[in-house]
Amino acid sequence: MPAQATEDDVTLKILHTADWHLGKAFPEFDPEDRQKLTRARLNAVEQVFVEAESAAVDAVLCAGDLFDEPNPHEDWWRPLLELLKKRARPGRPIVLLPGNHDPLTEKSVYSPGHPFRQQLPPGVHLVDREDFTLELGAEKHAVLYAIPCRSAAGANDPTEQFPARAAGDERIRIGMAHGQTIDIKGYQMNFPIRPENARAHGLDYLALGDTHAFRNHGDDEVPVVYPSAPEQTRFGEEETGCAVLVYFRRAGARPLIKPRPIGRWQWRDEVCTSLSQLEKLAHEVGPNTVLRLKLTMSVTLAELDQVEKRLVDLKGSPALVGKAGIVRIERSGLARRPASASEFPVDMPEVLKATLASLALHEDQELAQRAIYHLYQLVTR
Numbered sequence: 001m002p003a004q005a006t007e008d009d010v011t012l013k014i015l016h017t018a019d020w021h022l023g024k025a026f027p028e029f030d031p032e033d034r035q036k037l038t039r040a041r042l043n044a045v046e047q048v049f050v051e052a053e054s055a056a057v058d059a060v061l062c063a064g065d066l067f068d069e070p071n072p073h074e075d076w077w078r079p080l081l082e083l084l085k086k087r088a089r090p091g092r093p094i095v096l097l098p099g100n101h102d103p104l105t106e107k108s109v110y111s112p113g114h115p116f117r118q119q120l121p122p123g124v125h126l127v128d129r130e131d132f133t134l135e136l137g138a139e140k141h142a143v144l145y146a147i148p149c150r151s152a153a154g155a156n157d158p159t160e161q162f163p164a165r166a167a168g169d170e171r172i173r174i175g176m177a178h179g180q181t182i183d184i185k186g187y188q189m190n191f192p193i194r195p196e197n198a199r200a201h202g203l204d205y206l207a208l209g210d211t212h213a214f215r216n217h218g219d220d221e222v223p224v225v226y227p228s229a230p231e232q233t234r235f236g237e238e239e240t241g242c243a244v245l246v247y248f249r250r251a252g253a254r255p256l257i258k259p260r261p262i263g264r265w266q267w268r269d270e271v272c273t274s275l276s277q278l279e280k281l282a283h284e285v286g287p288n289t290v291l292r293l294k295l296t297m298s299v300t301l302a303e304l305d306q307v308e309k310r311l312v313d314l315k316g317s318p319a320l321v322g323k324a325g326i327v328r329i330e331r332s333g334l335a336r337r338p339a340s341a342s343e344f345p346v347d348m349p350e351v352l353k354a355t356l357a358s359l360a361l362h363e364d365q366e367l368a369q370r371a372i373y374h375l376y377q378l379v380t381r
Helices: 031-054 074-087 275-284 301-315 350-360 365-380
Strands: 012-017 059-062 094-096 124-126 132-136 142-146 172-178 205-209 224-226 242-248 256-261 266-272 289-299 326-336
Touching: 012 031, 031 059, 031 074, 031 242, 031 326, 205 242, 266 275, 275 289, 275 301, 289 301, 301 326, 301 365, 350 365
Parallel strands: 012 059, 059 094, 094 124, 142 172, 172 205, 205 224, 266 289, 289 326
Antiparallel strands: 012 242, 132 142, 242 256
């Protein structure tokens, strides 16, 4: 087995990133929260380039789905354009690959007539043809092959079009494509990619985009890597929030792969079945938490008051900043136990005692219990 490259014995360094999904709408959230999440994605892209500069990489490879749609609003392509102008460096190419969310079409952000494409700074390369190649490194001892997505869906493996290694070619060979490597039973694969093609076509590394988790589907010699989305896009995603640094020594030697943390937001899907669980959660979350909270508990009047206080702690109010950055609460499983007079102060005025007794006999107990809760808040505060 060929020896693996190390950080001290390296001839080429790249940063591999993908699936930025700039402009993702997040329609299930409130407008203010949607703006937080969409802005977080642009901040993550900025951090990708900070990481690239810190590691002094030779190239930045962006493997598709950089935008969430092929023709995003100027609010999203304009900031990325300005970021690319600020971060482009001589001798460090930035390569943009159209993915299935932002395919290369006549009306896409990547089309020749679009101002985003027209204003890309020198050193930023758009993969706009099937035979795209780019020499990498100061001594041009490495070469990149890449192929764009031209539609939102497809049945062909894009890596089949990479050329085989020619006799005597001792360059480090890197491929870049966007598609799926995981065959899910009952679902048709979109741009299916066979990981074994990396070795068959003489590649030293295959940089992929599409899967939002960090994955290496290659063998011991040729990595086939998804770097993950730099910020999580929905509840349930795991192993996201990274870009990947790749260190190469020479052709045929295993590169060193180092996932680097990029994302700042943590998405948590929680179910609380008791007040103690809710109180514990309120101490755990931070301002970069996206929390979806389902309450499944039955509580007394006093406990319900504490539940409401903890929810305000988490979500905030017009006068209070919440502990979590974004909170969605499902309250349908929160039930009040029937109230009893023993829960009220013994020195409560007689008129309120009479009101409580009357409510206890009311024919609409759902309405009565809500009234009893408000009465409880009145007398205890």
